[in-house]
Amino acid sequence: MDSRNNVTEFILLGLSQKQEIEALCFLLFLICYMAILIGNLVVMVSITCSYLIKQPMYFFLSYLSLSDLCYTSTVTPKLIIDLLAKKKTISYNGCMTQLFTMHFFGGIEVFILTGMAFDRYVAICKPLHYTVIMSKHRCEAMIAASCAGGFLHSFGQFLLAVFLPYCGPNEIDHYFCDVYPLLELACMDTRRIGLLVIANSGVMGLATFVVLLISYAVILYTVRSYSAENRRKALSTCSSHVTVVVLFFAPLLFIYIRPATTFPEDKIFALFYTILAPMLNPLIYTLRNTEMKNAIKKLWYRIIGRKEIT
Numbered sequence: 331m332d333s334r335n336n337v338t339e340f341i342l343l344g345l346s347q348k349q350e351i352e353a354l355c356f357l358l359f360l361i362c363y364m365a366i367l368i369g370n371l372v373v374m375v376s377i378t379c380s381y382l383i384k385q386p387m388y389f390f391l392s393y394l395s396l397s398d399l400c401y402t403s404t405v406t407p408k409l410i411i412d413l414l415a416k417k418k419t420i421s422y423n424g425c426m427t428q429l430f431t432m433h434f435f436g437g438i439e440v441f442i443l444t445g446m447a448f449d450r451y452v453a454i455c456k457p458l459h460y461t462v463i464m465s466k467h468r469c470e471a472m473i474a475a476s477c478a479g480g481f482l483h484s485f486g487q488f489l490l491a492v493f494l495p496y497c498g499p500n501e502i503d504h505y506f507c508d509v510y511p512l513l514e515l516a517c518m519d520t521r522r523i524g525l526l527v528i529a530n531s532g533v534m535g536l537a538t539f540v541v542l543l544i545s546y547a548v549i550l551y552t553v554r555s556y557s558a559e560n561r562r563k564a565l566s567t568c569s570s571h572v573t574v575v576v577l578f579f580a581p582l583l584f585i586y587i588r589p590a591t592t593f594p595e596d597k598i599f600a601l602f603y604t605i606l607a608p609m610l611n612p613l614i615y616t617l618r619n620t621e622m623k624n625a626i627k628k629l630w631y632r633i634i635g636r637k638e639i640t
Contacts, residue, residue: 337515339425340502343503344412344418363604366399369613377622379632382519398439398608402607404506422496431484434481440535447545450546487530498517514591556614574614
C-alpha cells in the first residue's frame with residue numbers, strides 16, 4: 331500500500347440510490363444468483379457423473395460452469411447484501427481482493443471459451459485427427475494454461491490498482507471494485523496507467539474475441555460441404571458457443587477497450603458479464619443439446635431413486 335494512502339475503506343454507490351428500486355433489484359438478483367448456483371452445479375455434476383466428462387467439449391464446459399460460479403460469486407453476493415444496507419462499504423483489502431479474484435476467474439473464463447472454440451474447430455475441420463489433437467493430457471494442459479493466463483492477467487490489474495495513492499474521496503460509482511473506478515479516485519495522474527489497463531484487459535479481450543470470430547468463420551466455411559443433417563448438428567453446437575461468446579465479450583469490450591473513464595451505463599453493461607451470462611450459460615448449452623439433457627435426466631433419476639425410463 332502506498333505511504334500516501336489514507337483510505338481504509340471505500341463506499342460503493344451501487345446501482346441506484348432509490349430504496350424502491352433497490353428492493354426490487356434485491357429480489358431480482360437473489361433469484362438470478364440462485365439460478366446461477368443451481369444451473370451451473372447441475373451442469374457440473376451431470377457432466378462429472380456421466381460419460382460426457384471423457385469428451386473434450388463437455389470437459390471444458392464443466393470447467394466453464396465452475397469458473398462461472400466462482401466469477402459471479404466474487405461480485406453478486408456482495409451486491410445482494412448491499413441492496414439492503416444503508417451504507418455500502420468495502421474495506422481497502424476487501425476491495426483489492428475482489429478486484430483480483432474477479433479478474434482471475436474472468437480471465438480463466440475468457441481462455442476456456444477460447445479452448446472450447448479450438449475444440450470445435452478441430453472437431454469440425456480436422457475430424458480424423460480429433461482424438462489425437464484433443465487428448466486428455468492436452469485438454470488438462472489447456473485448463474492449466476487458462477488458470478495461469480487468468481492469474482497473470484489479474485495480477486497485472488491488481489498491481490496497477492494496489493500501488494495507487496488514495497487520499498480521498500472514497501466513493502466508487504459502481505457496485506464492485508474495478509480498475510477504472512479506482513483510477514478516478516487516485517490522487518495522481520493515471521493516464522499512463524489507464525493505457526496499461528487497456529493493454530491488459532481491452533486489447534487482450536479484443537484479440538481473443540477476434541480469434542474466436544475467425545475460428546467460427548472458418549467452421550462455418552467448412553460445414554458448407556457437409557450433409558444437411560451433419561451441418562445442422564455442427565451449427566447447433568457452434569451457435570451455442572457463439573451466443574455465449576457474444577453475450578460475454580460485447581459488454582466487456584465496451585468497458586475495457588476505451589480510454590480510462592467511466593460512464594453511468596457501465597454498471598448496466600457489467601451486469602451482463604457478471605450475472606446475466608453466468609445465469610444463461612447453462613440454459614444455452616443444455617436447451618438444444620440432447621446429450622446434456624440425457625445426462626441431466628440420468629442424474630435426476632439417480633437422485634430421486636427411480637429407474638431410468640428408456
